[in-house]
Amino acid sequence: MASWNSTSLEIVYQVFGWTAFVSWSISFYPQVILNFRRKSVVGLNFDFVVLNLTKHSSYLIYNAVLYFSSAVQRQYREKYGIGQMIPVAANDVAFSIHAVILTAFTLFQIAIYERGTQKVSKISIGIVCAAWLSAAVCVIIALPNHSWLWLISVFNTIQVVMTVIKYVPQAFMNFRRKSTDGFSIGNILLDLCGGVANYAQMTVQSIDQDSWVNFYGNIGKLLLSLVSVFFDLIFICQHYLLYPGKKAGKCPKLGEESTEPLIKSSDHPESENV
Template identity: 60%
Template sequence: MASWNSIPCRVAYEVLGWSAFFCWSVSFYPQVYLNYKRKSVVGLNIDYALLNTIKQVYYMIYNASLYFSPYVQKQYGNKYGHKQMNPVALNDVAFSAHAVLLSAFTLYQIGIYDRGGQKLSRTTAGMTVIVTLASIVCAFIALPSRSWLWLISIFNGIQVALTIIKYIPQAVFNFTRKSTEGWSIGLVLLDFFGGVANFLQMIMQSVDQGSSKNIYGNIGKLLVAVVSIVFDILFICQHYCLYPPKKSEADKSENPVNAV
């Protein structure tokens, strides 16, 4: 596949890519720590947690296939041109693998900590079954002709759809509770900066190549960044503007003037 034309562009691409990896990877830990500290997952929507795990699995399959498989890369070249660069970077593969592990660990925490009576919705359960069955059917369709690029593109589309859907239960959950307690704002802020870095990384590759094919050749990566940024802005508004954290009794006693 194509190589870089500009060393500064390549350096900027790598810096932005690993910045996105750092922000998005570290973003899992504030929620994991908050769950551990409280011994509770009350405030973390279970539907969000499950949909996020499934989304990360599909994203990992797409990234790993396009990055490591010469056969898939050849099919990508046949479709978009062999002079195009691989739209998947090593940081994408590293992030998605890490994300699967941490998402699965968060589900484990949901299984052992207090959930406050919260249960998985029938909608999410049904959606999980439908996505799984559809993926199996697509795999059987792709098998005879070995249309692996087509298959992982379907998977990429699924993970984009799940990215859009997964945030909605958490946003609605915060709205109905009129609170973001139990939902880590650290996760949101790091996710926001990771999305920005991820978006700029794709732009940098387009600038170097003088082409936008890397963007619509991996439209899923672009949409994930944009969707994450939009919902993170919503969560930031919920946390700091609509439902600011309430002061504890200890804080009120330390600041009697503000407590009046």
């Protein structure tokens, strides 16, 4: 069983880990509070939220199974080395649980608050269905040989793909509206802080163990941080540099604003309601 070589680095590791947890967890609340105060979700892209729920659900499955399952941990060490530390910490599991709950609550707000003419696109629904169908097929494939590490790696891959895709609708909506009104920048600032802390935590573990297996052994966590930071910087530029102080207009009555979903097909312009 791997252990820490430096108590000081272990403490720093825990500090960075729980800093990421706090930052990422709190990052959900500015948008929830903004929706509640406005009694409207106009300006928040629904595709972003739907894809985000699949992303966090997949990440929860990966983190929880690798953290709690001794069988999966054994397969991990057989693949990467018996002396390697498991690359998932308690803060990763705690964050994933919290993220699923808060994202689901945001979807609930979308269902009850003013939406204008915004809808969830058929392509987003298709992407979500394809992701879970692929996961189900992989479960069937993994069962005979008990390939649990490979299976949870599939869920990790799904969360990476969803992380890349989920930001695009909101970024494009901001660009098309020339405004970030209705989308909380507080969410993004906290998300950026969490991404940097998450990357720092992985680095500290690698320094202590004198091994970079922590990075390629959990490539999903690494890409999660890098992709999040990349898009957070885009949103920050949109809010503070490109469209500072620009409003999309006073929050309209139901049906007055024509803000279409950002992921849509030219062959199927109509979209489904949430």
